[in-house]
Structures are given as C-alpha cells and as structure tokens.
Amino acid sequence: MTKKQIFKQALLVAVSSLVTVPAFAQDVSSETAQPINSDKQYGGLEEIVVTARKSEERLSDAPLAVSAVSSRTIENLGLNSIDDFSKLATGISFSQAFGRSGDRPVIRGQSSVLAGVQAGVESGAAYFVDGIYYQGNIQAFDPQSLERVEVIKGPQSALYGRNTYSGAINYITKDPTEYLTASGRLTVAEYGEVQASASVSDTYADGAIGFRAGARYYKYDGEFINQLTGKKVGQEESKSAYVSLVAKPSDDIKIRLRGSYDHQDDGPFALFLQGSAENNCSPGYRSNKYRTVSPFLPNVPAPLAGTPGALNENQYFCGAIQAKPNDVRQNTDPLPTAFGVRDGTAFDGLDTREFFGSAAIDYDIGGSGFVLSSLTGYRNFTRRTGQDNDISEAFFYFGPPVGEPTFASSLKTKAEDFSQELRIATPTDRKLHGLLGVYYYHQKIDKVDITFANPFDGEPLGTDGSARNTITNKAVFALLGYDFTDSFGITGEVRYQEETQTIIDRASATSIFCSGAQDDAALFGFTGTCDKRNKFTGTDPRITINYTTPGGMLLYGVFATGRKPGGSNGATGTSIGQPRYNPEKVQSFEVGAKFDTLDNKLRVQFAAYTNKLSQVQIVSSIPTPVNPLALASIVTNGGDARTTGFELEATAVPTQGLTFNLGVSYVDAKFTNGCDADLFILNSGGLRPNFDTTNPPDAALPLCSIKGKRLPLGSQYILNGSASYEHPVGPDLDIFGITNFSFESKKYVQTDNFAYVPSAFLLGARIGIRSKNFSLAVFGRNLTNEDAPPLATRWFDYRYGAGTQGLPPASSVTFNGQPAVIESGAPRGFFGRLRKSRTFGIEGSVKF
Numbered sequence: 001m002t003k004k005q006i007f008k009q010a011l012l013v014a015v016s017s018l019v020t021v022p023a024f025a026q027d028v029s030s031e032t033a034q035p036i037n038s039d040k041q042y043g044g045l046e047e048i049v050v051t052a053r054k055s056e057e058r059l060s061d062a063p064l065a066v067s068a069v070s071s072r073t074i075e076n077l078g079l080n081s082i083d084d085f086s087k088l089a090t091g092i093s094f095s096q097a098f099g100r101s102g103d104r105p106v107i108r109g110q111s112s113v114l115a116g117v118q119a120g121v122e123s124g125a126a127y128f129v130d131g132i133y134y135q136g137n138i139q140a141f142d143p144q145s146l147e148r149v150e151v152i153k154g155p156q157s158a159l160y161g162r163n164t165y166s167g168a169i170n171y172i173t174k175d176p177t178e179y180l181t182a183s184g185r186l187t188v189a190e191y192g193e194v195q196a197s198a199s200v201s202d203t204y205a206d207g208a209i210g211f212r213a214g215a216r217y218y219k220y221d222g223e224f225i226n227q228l229t230g231k232k233v234g235q236e237e238s239k240s241a242y243v244s245l246v247a248k249p250s251d252d253i254k255i256r257l258r259g260s261y262d263h264q265d266d267g268p269f270a271l272f273l274q275g276s277a278e279n280n281c282s283p284g285y286r287s288n289k290y291r292t293v294s295p296f297l298p299n300v301p302a303p304l305a306g307t308p309g310a311l312n313e314n315q316y317f318c319g320a321i322q323a324k325p326n327d328v329r330q331n332t333d334p335l336p337t338a339f340g341v342r343d344g345t346a347f348d349g350l351d352t353r354e355f356f357g358s359a360a361i362d363y364d365i366g367g368s369g370f371v372l373s374s375l376t377g378y379r380n381f382t383r384r385t386g387q388d389n390d391i392s393e394a395f396f397y398f399g400p401p402v403g404e405p406t407f408a409s410s411l412k413t414k415a416e417d418f419s420q421e422l423r424i425a426t427p428t429d430r431k432l433h434g435l436l437g438v439y440y441y442h443q444k445i446d447k448v449d450i451t452f453a454n455p456f457d458g459e460p461l462g463t464d465g466s467a468r469n470t471i472t473n474k475a476v477f478a479l480l481g482y483d484f485t486d487s488f489g490i491t492g493e494v495r496y497q498e499e500t501q502t503i504i505d506r507a508s509a510t511s512i513f514c515s516g517a518q519d520d521a522a523l524f525g526f527t528g529t530c531d532k533r534n535k536f537t538g539t540d541p542r543i544t545i546n547y548t549t550p551g552g553m554l555l556y557g558v559f560a561t562g563r564k565p566g567g568s569n570g571a572t573g574t575s576i577g578q579p580r581y582n583p584e585k586v587q588s589f590e591v592g593a594k595f596d597t598l599d600n601k602l603r604v605q606f607a608a609y610t611n612k613l614s615q616v617q618i619v620s621s622i623p624t625p626v627n628p629l630a631l632a633s634i635v636t637n638g639g640d641a642r643t644t645g646f647e648l649e650a651t652a653v654p655t656q657g658l659t660f661n662l663g664v665s666y667v668d669a670k671f672t673n674g675c676d677a678d679l680f681i682l683n684s685g686g687l688r689p690n691f692d693t694t695n696p697p698d699a700a701l702p703l704c705s706i707k708g709k710r711l712p713l714g715s716q717y718i719l720n721g722s723a724s725y726e727h728p729v730g731p732d733l734d735i736f737g738i739t740n741f742s743f744e745s746k747k748y749v750q751t752d753n754f755a756y757v758p759s760a761f762l763l764g765a766r767i768g769i770r771s772k773n774f775s776l777a778v779f780g781r782n783l784t785n786e787d788a789p790p791l792a793t794r795w796f797d798y799r800y801g802a803g804t805q806g807l808p809p810a811s812s813v814t815f816n817g818q819p820a821v822i823e824s825g826a827p828r829g830f831f832g833r834l835r836k837s838r839t840f841g842i843e844g845s846v847k848f
Contacts, residue, residue: 045600045653051131051172052152054159054435054479055428060594063491063546063556065091065153065607065647067663071174074143076724076738078187078766078779078843080195080218081139082127082149082169087742087762088722089151090647090665091607092125092167093715095747095791096833099269100139100236101350101385104713104791107153107167108611109643109669110586111713112564113619113750113793121617121635124564124584126163128170130258132358132377133161133419133441138171140238140264140352142216144185144197147172153647154609155562155588157540158493161439162473165562165586173258176210176246177201182848189779189841192221208248215241224270224834228329228393234270234834235349239263252364259357266350268332270834272324273391274317276797276827277309281318281754285686285807286823289313294803299397302801310800316682320746320758321792321830328834330388331395331405334452343395345408346452347386354381369427379417384458386410386450391831394799407798410450411465412458417443423477434480439497441473462523467505467570470517474498487549493542500535505570513571515579536566536583553595560588564617569634581635587612598652605649613641618706618751620677620693636694638751639674639706643667662721669711671751678794679752680704681823687813688821699816709753713791715744732771739765749792755830760788766843774846781839789832796826 047058052066059068067089069079079085086094086105093106104111105125112123127134129141149171156164180202187195199214222234242260249255276288288310293302304310334344359376389407390396396406404410423437448458449465459465474497481491502517504524512526516534521527542560549555564584573579592607618638645667652660675696677689683703691700710716722740729735741763746756763784768777804824813820 045596045603045651048148050148050150052150052170054131054423055425060596060603060605061554063544063554063592064558065590065592065605065609067091067151067153067649069149069151071147074146074149075845076736076766077722077740077764078777080143081141083139084143085149086151087720088663088740090649090663090718090720091153091645091667092151093713093718093744093747095713096139097791097793098271098385098387099234099266099350099833100264101137103137103139105167105169106714107151108609108645109667109711109714109716110166110611110613111669111711112584112617113712121567122163122565124163124166124562126160126168128160128168129356129377130173130256130358130360130375131170132375132421133417134171134356134377134379135163135417135443136381136415137352140218140240140262141171142197142214142240142242142260142262144183144199144216145173145212145214145242145260147174153607154558154590155540155542155560155586155611157497157562158495158542158560159477159479161475161477161495161497162441162499163565165564165584173242173244174201174212175256176203176212176244178203178207183846185843185845187841187843189781190839191223191836192219193839193841194219210246211244213241213243215239222267222270223837224325224328226268226328226330226332227326228331229333231268231332233268233328233330235267237265252367254360254362256360257358259355262352262354262356264350264352264354268330268348269350269387270328271330271387271391271831272327272834273329273795273797273829273831274321274324274792275304275309275392275799275829277304277307277312279312279314279317279828281314282316282682283313283685284315284682286315286681286825286827287313287686288800288827290686290804290806291801291827292803292805293801297802299395300798300802301395302799303393303395304799305801315686316752316754316828317830318754319756321749321755321789321832322758323787323789323832323834325787325834329393330391331393331408332388343397343405345386345388345410346404346450346455347384347410348388349386351384352381353383354379369429371425373421373423373425375419375421377417377419379415381413381415383413383415384411384450384456385413390798391795392797392799394797396798396802404451410455411447412450412456413445413447415443415445417441431483432481433483434478436478437476439473439475439477441471443469443471445469462506462525464506464508466524467503468517468520468524470500470502472500488547489545491544491546493544494539496537496539498535498537499565501565501567502530502534503568503570504530507571511571511575513568513574513579515568531579533580534568538563538583538585551595553593556592558588558590558592560590562586562588567635573634576634578634578636581617582615582637584617584637585614587614601653603651606646608646610644611642613643616641616671616674616711618674618676638676638693639671641669641671641674641711643669643711645669657726659724660721661723663719665718667714667716669714669716671706671709671711674706674751675701675704676706676751677704678750679706682752682754684815686823687815688823690815690818690820697816706751709751710748712748712750712753715747715759717743717745719743729769733769734771735767735769736777737765737767739763747791749830750794755792755794757790757792757832758788760786760790760835762786768843773848774844776842776844778842779840781841782836783838785838787835787837790835792830792832795829795831797829798826800827 184198197216201212203210220236222232244258425435477495483489514530546556590609615637720742726736766779
C-alpha cells in the first residue's frame, strides 16, 4: 500500500469515527487550571483556556485559529519538544535542519529556506514563553513545566510583534499549586534514552505567595554510525532546572517571577549526504562531468575522481530524497593527513548553556478592572556549534596546519536579549474595551571562530571569522473592541514598530562588512564609514468580526497584515550589490467557525484563509569574494506568493472514558511571480545569470521563473489524530490505552520544486495503569518505522575535484546577446537529517 493510499484510508476511517486532532483541546491542566466559570457544566467536554489575545478566554470563544496542547496531553502522550507538539496541531509543519538546532516552524506554508541556518534569517513564526518573546531554538525546554502550548495561526504582528507574520507559538508555564504537591517521572527507552524529571510546589499565607521548582535530565545515545570514525552520531543530552514564584500581596496585585537554566550537550548531527553522482536531471556545466583535480590546490584531493559517478553530466536531482542511515560520513576527528595538515573539526555538535528570566506584574488599579501590566524578559546564552560542513569524506584545505579545513565550521556564539512590555487594559466585560501598550527589545550577538588552538573560548572578537550583530525593536500597539450585542462584536488591533539592526562581519582582514555599527568598527579593523541603511519600520493592523448564532456557533472573520524582518547579507552580498534584503509582508483574510454539538460530546473548529505574500525572501548561492570556489548563500526579495487553505479540528467524547481526535489541514502555497538565479543555472545548462534577477529580461524569464512553484519546506496535506480509552479496574485504579498518528505530505527542498523529502506517516501508542498518585505505561514511538528524512537541504559536493575540465572558451559563451559566465561552483548534492527509528520504552510517574 502506498503512502497516499494510507493517507486516504486513514482519513476515511478517522472521519467516519469522528476522530479528531487535539485530544489536547479537550483538557485543562490536571494540576492548576480551572474553568473561568467553574459552575458551568460542559457535559463530556472540558474547554481549555487560552491567552492568544493577551487575555484569558475559552478556546471555543476565541475568534482566531489556535491549537492548544494541554499539560495533560503532554503527560498522557509523553511529548518532549516542539517537534512533538507540532504533530498535534493543524496548519504547522515543523522541521529541524541540524539536530536540536535550526528550528524551522512553517505555519500555513509560509517558509524560508535559510531560517535558523543563516544568521539573521528568521522563520516568520516566533516563540514566546509566558507571552515574552523568545528568539531562537526551544527544543530543550522542560515539557513537564508547561501548562499548555498555544499554536496561534495567521499574522500576529499587531499584538505579538516582530517575526510573527505567519503565527506565534506561546509556551505557558505552570503556576504554583494550591497545596503541597510533589511529582516525579522516569522514562527508559531503547538507544540509551533516559529521562528523569521532578517538581515540587506549594502555596503559603492563604495564597499570598507560592512557588514551583523543578528539574529534568534527558539523554539519548544515538543510533547511527559515522562510517569514517566508527563512532555514533546524533547523541542528545539536556540538563535543566527552573523555579517560579507567585506573590499576591493584595487582591489587586499579582507578581510572577520565573528563572530557568538549561544545558544542552549534543554530539555530531545525524546527517547524510546524497551526492552529485545520484543527480538525474538538468544536464549542464555544473556537474561532475566537468570536474577534475585542481593543479593549483594540492591540499584539495578528489577522492571519487575516476569513479563512475565522475561521468555524470546532470546538475541536479529530481524526485524523492531517500534516507541513507549507513552512509553517514563526517570528518569530525582531528587527524593528520598526507599533506601534513589536520582534518576534522575543532568542535563538533552542539553545546548550549542558557539562562532565561521573566517578571510579570499585573495591577488592577484600585479594583476598577483597569489592569496595568508589565512583562520583562532577560535571556543570556552561550552556544558552541560545529560540523564537517561538506558532510562527506572530502578534504578541502587552504590555510596553515594549525587551522581547520575550509568547510569545517565551528563557532561560538554569546548572546543577550532584553525585552520590556508595558500595557494598560480596560475591563474586558464592557461593551467598549481595549488596551494600549509600548514595547522594547534589544539583542546583542557575538560570534567567534573556534579553532584547534582555542576549542572552547574561540578566537578573540575582531579576528577573522568573527561578527557582532544587534537588533533593537521599539513598538507601540493598541486594541479596541466594541460588542454591539452579546453575540456580535468588532475588534481592531494595530502596531507600529521600528527595528534597527547593526552588523559588523569580518570574513578576513581584507573582507569586512559594517552596517550601523560604527562604535565597534575599530575592534574589527574596519576603517571606513559603516553603511547606515539598517532601519526597518512598518504598521500592521488586524481587524476581527465575530458573531455567535442563537444555536451557539461562533462565526468570525479576520483581516490582518504582518511582516518578517529584513536583514543584511554581509560582506558577500555587498560584493555583488545585494547588501540587504527587505521585510517579507503578508495580507491575510480568514474566516472560521467553532461550535459544540451532540449534547457537548462533539466540538469542531474550522478555519479557511488566503494570504497574499509580497517580497518573498528566497535564497541564492554565489561564489564568495575571497574564494570563488567556495559558495555562500544570500537572501533576496525574489518574488510574490499566495497561500490558500483550510484547517479542521474536532474532538468527540461519545461515552465516558473514550475520546477521539482528528485534525486535517490543507494549504496551496505557490509563487505568483519571481525569478530564481539557481533555477536559471539549471535550465540554462550551467550559466551564471548576467542580469538582475529582481527584474529579469523577457528572454531569461522562462529559465528562471518560479511562478506556480510551491513554497518549499512545508507540507500541502497534514493529518493527525488520536484515540484514547480509560476504564476503571478497581478502587482508584484505571487502565488506559492511547494511540496517535500524524501524516505529512512531501516537502520540496527548494523553490525549483525538483527535489523533495517524501511523505511521512508516524504512529505511536501507549498502554498502562494509573491511579491518583502513580502511573506506569509501556509505549512505542514511530511504530511504522518511518525513515523518510524530516528535512533535506541543497548542498555542495567537491569529491570529484575542485578544478574544471572540458569547458568551452569563455569568449564563446553568451546569453541574450551578452557575454555570460559558466557557473563553475561545486556540483550539487543534498544533505538530510536521519529520523529516529522505531523505539519502545517504559515510563512511570508518581505524584503526592
């Protein structure tokens, strides 16, 4: 049976059984959350409370598309990270490029190939913790500390601000419990997986002060072997701890302080390379056929020269990229070579140490219902990352013996974030209600090169390979709503924001780029005047109309705009006249419906939308100014696009103890115009564009046009669901069983829509017993042993030589009557991340 047939059959069975996705949307926290009106009965369904619009409201009453994963669902399904949470939500496709880093959440098809990979390029879907902006990766966050996760879909720029042009993902952490509570959880699974977590919580002085503290340890030994070293790759280890304090000195004031520390220590990434020998389409000059050993680069051998793959004349691969678990080849160990220099990386894997602190203060002014709120966030992290960047047995070396190979990449990053939000809100129960706020965010990031001489601290800031970036975002925002009747209302939101970015990037002593960072220029040896064009401003509105029918169905419509930040392409982009790229913008229209029926045994949420995207950020690979053989990726505003789709979520509780869940989403995300330089290279037989790709001539458009191409990295179809059953077998003892699945259709790797990772079907299950104070379960993940790569990335392959051969004379190459240049960069391959195999384990928990 094909995966498409599996998908259709699963959908048919699910719909006929009233199965639904968020089983999570039925539950409130088993510890702390209570219904807003606890005296109101909801039959077989309990409603979760969300804060997606900066105030508490029932999920069923919120006129926007939001999927919520409750703490009970996290516990019942053994969820560990955003990768797990996203598989329970509709409209989001989550991918990881490099292990537990390089997050790329794609909401409603709005994607970016370089998000989380190239400095400054962002995904357009931002993370928040308790409403506080949290830039970067969030995969090591302790899942047992969460009250819920809200995946808010559609542009949220008006209320949430920067980088929420496709949506926001808000982690809500748990408050202290009313009474002394302690809990612990232990998980043991195959491949050396161990997870242990514990927490304790209590409240004192009649609720005036409470605390919660917890810690977690997680380890996974990996399962794939590096064929060059004989060692495992993909290992993961996390240590984390947190403490939160909640004080209520009076009925009108609530103060919430939280601090957390995380240490993430992961081994070499589990990556494989599908090399250029497997290319099967677009014949041309940028292929193995035209590669040879370079006489000018004696330290760059060609280990596969003379093999059958060296005769391949195809520049690209068309079709499904298949996982190669037995073909992981990375030069990670520093070993001497025949050329008297060392191979390998000075550091390999991921090591992150992070502190995150937050303070939230709410003051009900004199008990009037007017609430003054302050949200303060501070984040400090140090991260070391490194890998053999050619992801193969190739060896590419230019420098002295003390350095790393050219394509070894080891960096140390130190960053500090600070944010402050102040807002005042009117009482929410009045016909006319609103809020007014101001916002400030500042981030500073320093990056230095890790070398064999300095494997921990790296080289000093200001030396080659170092950079300093800053972001300062200032904004004012407002919300104003009016309820004409109890069932009909209109809400308007708007935000004006101003963002200033600075960057000073030193590739080498002769290649330094500076934008808006004059104070730091001398540190990096820059003597000129820094480029001042580094400010982006904009205003984004959001208008919502909601109507509740006499039968209780909520109908709503939303118009919103949003923007993904622009940025700088650094020294490389400046060298070819592309120093920066502008923000990507969206105009969104959405309609939706939510209702409960069948005596509160069935809940349905539906949303349909269309988004118009302008100045879409796409990636182009170009030779670097220092080394024409080495390629660098830059971002350009390469076109426009439109995404149209729908999302359906439903929860059914036909009888006590039995719950079905289903989620279905579809998105048609396509470019409406645009020109891609890399597509021109493929279609022209290997010529580098000799024209401005943002305004191509008519003759070039058929070779570079991406009109009608699907946006990459996102799935067109997503289906997920679960079924759970719980039955008493004795006094205070239940037996339970849960099964959950997710299906994602194929994801294209690039805008050309040639190569893709295949569709993936994942199935999990657990069965066990539990009482009020303990639980014990056995579980299985990925029971279908799905091996489709979660993601793949277009890459280079220099194993067939750094030199060229057989090319026609340069004077004979023209395009559109003008001289053209043959693209002599490396042949193309693809690297992908390996998916974890079928895994069985056992889990126990206690609570008292």
